[in-house]
Every structure is written in C-alpha cells, then in structure tokens.
Amino acid sequence: MFTEAIEKILADLCTPTRVRAVEEGGDATLLWNALQDSGFLELLTPEAQDGAGLTLESLLPIFTAFGRYALPVPAAQSIAARALLRDCPTGMLTLAGSAWRQADGSLCAPQVAFGLLADFALVNLQGELLLLDCHLARRQSMGVHGSQCATLFWPAESVGKAIGNNGEEVRVFHAAIHAATIAGAMERVLDMTLEYCNDRVQFGKAIGKFQAVQHQLSVMAEQVAASRIAAELAFSAALQVPQLLPAAIAKARTSMAVPQVSAIAHALFGAIGITEELDLQLFTRRLHEWRISEGSESYWNGIVGQAFLDQPGTCASHFVRHVALTQPA
Template structure:
C-alpha cells in the first residue's frame, strides 16, 4: 500500500526534469514536501507514536522505488533515522541524512567524510561510538566530492560542542545504512535494465532489433542475473522482526549490490551506444547514482571483509554459514 502510494507521488513529482533541476542547484522543497508532508518520514515509527508501524520487510519496496526514480533527496535516510533514535525522540523535519563515519580532531573539530546527500542536507545523524549525534548542516563547512552533479560532500564542524546527543541505537546505523543503499541500488539497477532491454528491442540494426543478436542477448542475460541477485540480497536484508536489519544480511546485501554496479552500468551504456553517454538521455541520471551509492557507507570491499571476518569467527562449516547468514 505505502509503496504504491509513494510511487504515485514519485511518478508525478520526481520526473527526470525535477531530478535535473535539483542536481543543478534548484530548490528541493516541492519534492521534499510532497513526500515528507504526506507523513512518509514516520513509516517505521510505531502507531502509538504517530507513525505507520510499517514492518521492516515492507520498507524494501519503498526504498527500491527511491532508487528507481533516482530520488535526489535523502528521504530514505530520514525514514531510517527515525528508526535509530529512541521512541519519543524528536528529529528535525528538514532534509536529514546519515553519516558513514565520524572523526574527531585534536583541535576539537568533527568531520564526517563522504556523506551521501551532504551537499544539501540540513541535518546529519552520525554514530559516535555507542552514541548518536545530531549535527546541523547550517554550521558545517562542506567540501564537495568534485564529481559532476555528485551530492556527496565531506562536512566539518569546528566546534564539537555543536553536536546534540540523542538516545538510540548507534550500532544499528551502519547495517541500516548498508541495507538502505542496497535497496536503492537494486531499484536503480532494475530501472537501468528495463531501459536497456527496451532500447535493444526498439533499436533496429541490419534489418532486425539489437535484441535479436546473440551477443546482445548474452550481455542482457548476464545483466539480468546481476540485477536479480542484487535485488534478492537487498530484499533479504530487510527480513527481520525489529526496526533495523541484522549486520550480516545487510553486509551481504550491500556487498552484492555494490559489486554488480560496474558491470550493470557499463553494459547499459555499451548497449545504448552513443546515445547512452549523452546528458540529455535519462540513463545517466541512474548510472551516476549507481556509482555514487556503490561507495556510500562502504563499497563491496568493505562489506565483503566484514562477511569474511564473520565466517572465520564462526564455529561452523561454510555451507552452514551460508544457509544461516
């Protein structure tokens, strides 16, 4: 129900033109209000706290839609943040994102490197050991990633006393962010595959559509396998009873989804040919997000290492570890 309602809003409000406008520095207010104003930020809050009480498995299709439409706002992060803080803890209504890491310097400053949507976030929620910190984007010094239309930025606060400590589950931030970005990647890759398949069926070369050539069919088949595997892993990460995913399934999901990005994006652009690299064509709105979200909160190397460490520490066989992970 919620996924369908959100997709209706995204179809109307998050058009490719709207994405381009926000990426170019236009106001995100209309799109943010369309989603936040409808109450979707509180999806994971219990009903007695004014939320929707959405079970975690039902959050996956919602996040996948955000990826499918290349939503240029941290709406998924804002939803996730409300699951991290203790019940009854209020969070600001503005654009809020999650920091992958927090570093303290000897001069008393705080830095959050490579924050997704850090270029426009009004608030940042970060884990500082076993505590959650809420930081204001208005007082942050932002250093953009330097990539064309990237929304990633490193944020620095000169005075650590500006941070507000919030009660909540700081340890759950990393696995929730990993699962969240795995879902975003799965949704975006699904849309990229659909666009590529449609183009190959429509584009005629040497008297027949590209999709009729065996070499093209092979590339599409591999692409479909990668997207399906990433989607299954991402969905599995949300199969938990609580409000946040478990670490190991989230690690597997982010590793599998991130690993698929390069092959999926490269194949999509290759099969689209010259049109696929143009700024006017919508494919690049998605593939740029794929590369950005691949690195968000750790690439496949980071999460594969966590999975490997868990395997080495487990007192069980590899087959049993895979079955129960």
C-alpha cells in the same frame, strides 16, 4: 498500499527533468513537502506515536522505488533516522555512518549522502550517536557532476554531547538503504536497456535479437536479480533496524554488481550512452556513488568473511541462510 501511493507521488513529481533541476541547485521543496505532508517519513514510527509502525520487510519496495526514480532528496535516510531517534527535528535528515575527531577537535564526516541538501545529520562517531545541524558545518562537495554528496566538517563547539550509544546502527541501516536503492536503480537501468535494444534496429532487425547482445542482457538480468535477493535479505527481519550481517551481505553483493551492470548498459546504448541528455546517466552515476558510500564491497565482504571464519565447520549456504540471520546487529 504505501508503495502504490509513494510510486504515484514519484511518478508525478520525481521526473528526470526535476531530478536534473535539483542536481543543478534547484529547489527540492515541492518534492520533499509532498513526501513529508503525506506522512511517508513516519513509516517506521510506532503507531502509538502517530506513525505507520511498519517493519523492515514492508519498507523494501519503497526504498527500491526511491532508487528506480533516482529520488534526489534524503527520504530513505529520514525514515531511518526516525526509527533510530524518536524526537527528530523538522527538515531533511541524512545519515553519516562514520565520522572522526580531527586534531583540532572538529568532526569530519566523509562522503555524506545528500550532504549538500540536508538540514540535519544523524552521525555515528565510533559508536556514539550524534544529531548535528548541517547548517553549522562546512560542506565540501565531492566534485562529481550532479552529486549531492559532500564531506561535512563541524567545528568542535558545534558538536555537543552524544544522544545515544547506538551509533553503529546508523552505519548498518545506511548500508542496507544503499543496497535497496542500488537494487531499484539497477532494475530501472535494465528496463531502459531492454527497451532500447528492442527498439534500436541494425542490419534490418532489433539489436536485442543478436545473440551477443542477448548474452550481455542475460548477464545484466542475473546481476539485477541477485542484487534484489540480497537486498531482501537485509530487510527480511520483523524489526525496525537491519542486522549487521544481512546488511553487510546485501551491501557487498549489490555493490559488486554495479560496475558490470553499468558497463554493459553503457556499452549496449553505444555512443548515446555517454551523453548527459540520456536519462541513463542519472542512474549509473548514482550506482557508482552508492557503491562506495558507507564502504565498498571490499569493506563489507571483510565483515562477512570474518563472521564466516568465526563459524568453523559451517558451509557458506548454511551460514547465509541461518547464521547470518540470527546474529545480533
């Protein structure tokens, strides 16, 4: 029910034209207000607090939909923030899974998703949970065309005290969100590529009929399916916050798929595939950005690998199916 309602809003308001407009500095208020006024930012909030009280499993199709539409506002991050912090301020909230103090006492949060747009950030500072006003920070754009990601610098006097000791949950939850949105965006990229290959005619037949192209499409489909399954792992628990190992597996596996899926899509589209006018780049740019956000596959594979080595005598399939799903976050 919630997924269908959100999909309708996204189909009406989150068009490629609007995504481009927001990327170019246009107003994101209409889209944000539609999601906020409909109550969809409170999906993880308990029913006793006027929320929907959903579990992670129910959220997966919603987060993948955000990826399929290249949603240019931090709705997923705001939903997660409300699960991690009950008393949230009004406005766009994002997550910063890692931050550190600099020599002068200021705080740096690198490559914050939607850092150019967000009003507030829920920040993990070495395990401490901070809620910071983004308007007090210096926002440094990443310099990538259309990206809303930014590194944020808060002066020491604006940081304040920690509001909790569950900061690591920010990093884990954000990794799971990126896994879901990567899976959704790759589904959209695959659909676009299949449609193009069935419509584009060369030598008297659709290029999708050529065996070499079919092989490339099958590789894409394999990577997209594996990514969806991995994302499901991160959102399989009847909890409100993802567990560490399932989230790590999901983020690593989806990030690993990004270079291959994006490269095949652009190759099959040919010369048109690199143009700004084609909607494909709205998704592949985000895929590459989400791949490295909160750590690439190398970082998360390291966490999974160490956990596996800590279970001597356990085979990989048993580890994924049983051990990874029972380890605490």
